[in-house]
Amino acid sequence: MRPTVFLVAVSLLSLHLCLPVSARFFPNVSSIPHNLLLPNVKNTAWDSFRKFSGCHFGERFAGLTKLKQYFYYFGYIPDKVANFTDNFDDQLQSALRTYQQNFNLNVTGQLDEATVEQLIRPRCGNADIVNGSTSMNSGKAKATSNGLRTVSHYSFFPGTPRWRKQNLTYTFWPNNQLGDDTKSVFSRAFQRWAEVIPLNFTESGVYQSADIRIGFFRGDHGDGEPFDGVLGTLAHAFSPPSGWFHLDLDENWVISGDVTASVISSAVDLESVVVHEIGHLLGLGHSSDEEAIMYPTISASSRKVDLRNDDVLGIQQLYGTNPNYNTMLSPSVQQNDTSGTGCVDSRWAINVLVAGGLVLMLL
Numbered sequence: 001m002r003p004t005v006f007l008v009a010v011s012l013l014s015l016h017l018c019l020p021v022s023a024r025f026f027p028n029v030s031s032i033p034h035n036l037l038l039p040n041v042k043n044t045a046w047d048s049f050r051k052f053s054g055c056h057f058g059e060r061f062a063g064l065t066k067l068k069q070y071f072y073y074f075g076y077i078p079d080k081v082a083n084f085t086d087n088f089d090d091q092l093q094s095a096l097r098t099y100q101q102n103f104n105l106n107v108t109g110q111l112d113e114a115t116v117e118q119l120i121r122p123r124c125g126n127a128d129i130v131n132g133s134t135s136m137n138s139g140k141a142k143a144t145s146n147g148l149r150t151v152s153h154y155s156f157f158p159g160t161p162r163w164r165k166q167n168l169t170y171t172f173w174p175n176n177q178l179g180d181d182t183k184s185v186f187s188r189a190f191q192r193w194a195e196v197i198p199l200n201f202t203e204s205g206v207y208q209s210a211d212i213r214i215g216f217f218r219g220d221h222g223d224g225e226p227f228d229g230v231l232g233t234l235a236h237a238f239s240p241p242s243g244w245f246h247l248d249l250d251e252n253w254v255i256s257g258d259v260t261a262s263v264i265s266s267a268v269d270l271e272s273v274v275v276h277e278i279g280h281l282l283g284l285g286h287s288s289d290e291e292a293i294m295y296p297t298i299s300a301s302s303r304k305v306d307l308r309n310d311d312v313l314g315i316q317q318l319y320g321t322n323p324n325y326n327t328m329l330s331p332s333v334q335q336n337d338t339s340g341t342g343c344v345d346s347r348w349a350i351n352v353l354v355a356g357g358l359v360l361m362l363l
Contacts, residue, residue, distance in 0.1 A: 044266065045232025046070065046120045055111045059088045070119070071095040075129030102128055102136040102288060103297075122268065123297040124276060125225055125233035128286060137288040154294060154314025155285035157239035162283045162318045163211070164241075169204035173215030182270070185255050186214065189274040192305065193282060196312050197319040211243050212281055218249040230266050231300060237277040245277055262301040269303045279311065283318050287311070 048063060049070075055061050068084040068091070071077045076095035093109040100107045103118050128136050136155070170190065172178050183203070190201035204210040220226040225236055227248040235247040247253075251268045259269040279294050287294040292310040307315075 044120070044230050045228040049116055049119050052111045053113050053116045055088055057088050057093050057109065060086050061088065062086055064088060064092065067119075068092055068095075071099070073127065075127035078129075078132050098129070104137065104288065104290060118297070121297040121299055122231040122234050124280075124286070125236040126280065126286060126296065128296060136286060153287040153289040153292060153310045154317075155287065156314075156318070157283055157285060160283065160318070161240045163199070166198055167200045167202065168211045169202050169209075170212035170214060170243075171204045171207050171210035173213065174207060176216050182253075182255050185271045186274055189271055189278055189305070192275055192307055193278055193315065194322070196307060196322055196325050197282075197315055198322050199282075199319060211241070212245060213243055214245045214247075216247045216249045221246065231268075234268060234273050234298075235277050237280040239280065240283050243281065245281055247273065247277075259301055259303050265300055267301045269298075269301075269305075272298055272302070272304045275305050275307075279315070282315060284311070284314050287314070 049067060051063065052061060052067060055064070064086040065084040068077060071092070072080050072084075076099050077091060096111065096115065097107050097109045099105075099119075100109075100115055105114055105118060106112070108115075170186070172183065172186075187201075187203065193199070194201055201212075207213060218227060219229075223244065223246065225233075225246075227233060227246075227250065229248075229250050231251070233248065234251060235245070237245040252264065252266045253270045254262070254267050255270050259267050276293050276298070284294050286296045287310050289295060289308065289310040292308045293304065293306075294311055294314070298304060
């Protein structure tokens with residue numbers, strides 16, 4: 001986390017006391033007004049990256065500085081220099097190779113079309129690499145030639161934090177004034193995880209004392225991880241036992257209906273994002289398995305809410321199995337090497353000091 005713990009706590013306190021916010025929710029994709037169409041086509045957070053397609057090592061291209069900042073933010077460039085340049089240098093090529101490996105792309109070190117399309121996809125704000133260490137593909141051992149050893153795709157936060165109680169409460173930032181239909185999305189998402197592990201989730205009406213506190217915010221909202229407008233980073237959630245869960249106020253959140261049928265490029269399925277972020281709240285990091293809920297990116301106008309085998313294996317590693325969970329895992333699940341699971345960004349773990357200090361100030 002870049003700011004000091006004290007400044008983060010003060011910023012969050014100021015935010016919660018004075019920021020009036022109401023998110024944009026739509027019952028279905030057809031209810032999104034037409035005046036939101038144009039911004040969604042041209043002005044998404046990373047849409048400018050499209051112009052880099054075909055760019056390669058040794059070139060100088062206006063705007064590559066922003067791409068380097070992207071790679072720094074998500075951990076692919078470990079050290080921030082005073083001023084990034086627009087040169088396609090060794091630093092950028094190395095970041096690209098690692099990124100391509102993590103996202104199951106051809107490792108070319110070039111900005112080919114497939115890589116650029118992956119880069120502009122909306123995603124969770126959690127970094128993929130921390131201090132040069134990653135638990136996605138680039139940090140995993142390969143299977144042996146005889147196929148006897150493979151590795152897990154799921155990962156955990158530093159120190160493998162988890163909740164030490166079975167009954168957790170969650171609540172919503174009151175200023176968002178969420179309706180019951182929106183709250184029900186969160187209830188369903190929590191239940192998806194509760195089906196496979198022995199945890200219970202109950203909505204609370206007391207914001208200060210709830211274990212998990214959920215809110216929709218815009219831009220810089222005091223936790224050092226600002227949102228960036230339409231698409232880009234959609235949400236973030238911190239590791240146990242912090243319980244902070246923030247979503248981008250500027251997204252066009254669809255709470256029901258078939259989001260996959262939308263012709264609006266910025267429609268985001270709320271439940272898909274919520275299920276993913278709850279995984280972080282429970283202690284999971286990102287997965288390199290593209291089918292997993294914990295994969296870092298999700299395309300707009302798509303829906304992914306069902307836990308996959310990789311998600312189940314990871315979360316049960318932390319909490320054990322719900323005794324009522326009887327679904328057998330697919331035979332295609334490979335032997336997992338949990339000793340190799342790595343860490344995800346400590347920026348996401350504001351930790352008990354921040355959360356606890358803020359709660360005390362609020363009280």
